[in-house]
Amino acid sequence: MTIAAASIDTGVERRDDHMRSADFMDVERFPTITFRSTHIERVDGPRFKVTGDLTIHGVSRPITLDVEYLGVQKAPWGDDIRIGFTASGVLEREAFGMTWNAALETGGILVSKTFELELDVQAKLESAVSVA
Numbered sequence: 648m649t650i651a652a653a654s655i656d657t658g659v660e661r662r663d664d665h666m667r668s669a670d671f672m673d674v675e676r677f678p679t680i681t682f683r684s685t686h687i688e689r690v691d692g693p694r695f696k697v698t699g700d701l702t703i704h705g706v707s708r709p710i711t712l713d714v715e716y717l718g719v720q721k722a723p724w725g726d727d728i729r730i731g732f733t734a735s736g737v738l739e740r741e742a743f744g745m746t747w748n749a750a751l752e753t754g755g756i757l758v759s760k761t762f763e764l765e766l767d768v769q770a771k772l773e774s775a776v777s778v779a
Contacts, residue, residue, distance in 0.1 A: 648681065648682045648683075648768075649679050649680070649681050650679065650680040650681075650682075651678065651679060651680075652667070652672045652674040652677060652678055652679055652680050652703075653667055653674045653678065655667060655672065670745075670747035671704075671740075671745045671747060672703065672704060672745070673704060676705070677703070677704050677705050680701070680702065680703050681700075681701070681702045682699050682700070682701050682702075682710075682712075683699050683700050684697050684698065684699035685698055685699045685700065685709075686698040686699070690713075693715050693716040693717070693718075694713070694714070694715050694716075695713075695714045695715075695716065696711055696712070696713065696714070697711070697712045697714045697734070698710070698711045698712075699712075701738065703738075703743045703745075704743045704744045704745055705744070706742070706743045706744045708738070708739075708742050708743060710736050710738055710764075711736060712734040712735065712736040712764070712766075713734065713735050713736065714732055714733070714734045715732060715733050715734075716731075716732050717730075717731035717732050717733065718730070718731060719731075719772065727771050727772075728771070728772040729769050729770065729771060729772065730769070730770050730772050731768065731769045731770075732768050733765075733766065733767055733768070734764075734765075734766040734768065735763070735764060735765050735766070736763075736764045737761050737762070737763055737764065738761065738762050738764055739760060739761055740758075740759075740760060740761065740762050741760060
């Protein structure tokens with residue numbers, strides 16, 4: 648899977664702009680985020696553990712995502728077949744070279760060492776896939 652790094656959306660525009668900057672994602676130098684699965688394990692029903700290599704900010708690290716398969720259906724606006732799923736996981740941002748932080752006046756630091764990753768994905772099916 649390849650994602651445009653600039654498409655990050657935390658729900659806060661100023662935070663998104665900072666996340667896209669050289670302090671974090673540096674989308675000018677690293678315009679894509681990639682994930683290549685190496686192992687898939689069914690947990691139950693439509694839920695899976697998907698392990699693979701995540702590349703952010705030019706650095707690749709293994710990560711395991713919790714994935715829920717949402718199904719396959721024909722798109723209502725054409726003949727395309729679409730597949731949907733959600734995925735989530737936690738990553739150590741410093742392991743990806745994102746080390747920027749700031750001390751708070753009240754003590755502590757501004758940015759957590761971990762990020763919660765949440766994906767809502769709809770993809771165009773390119774070839775027949777069986778997911779039973």
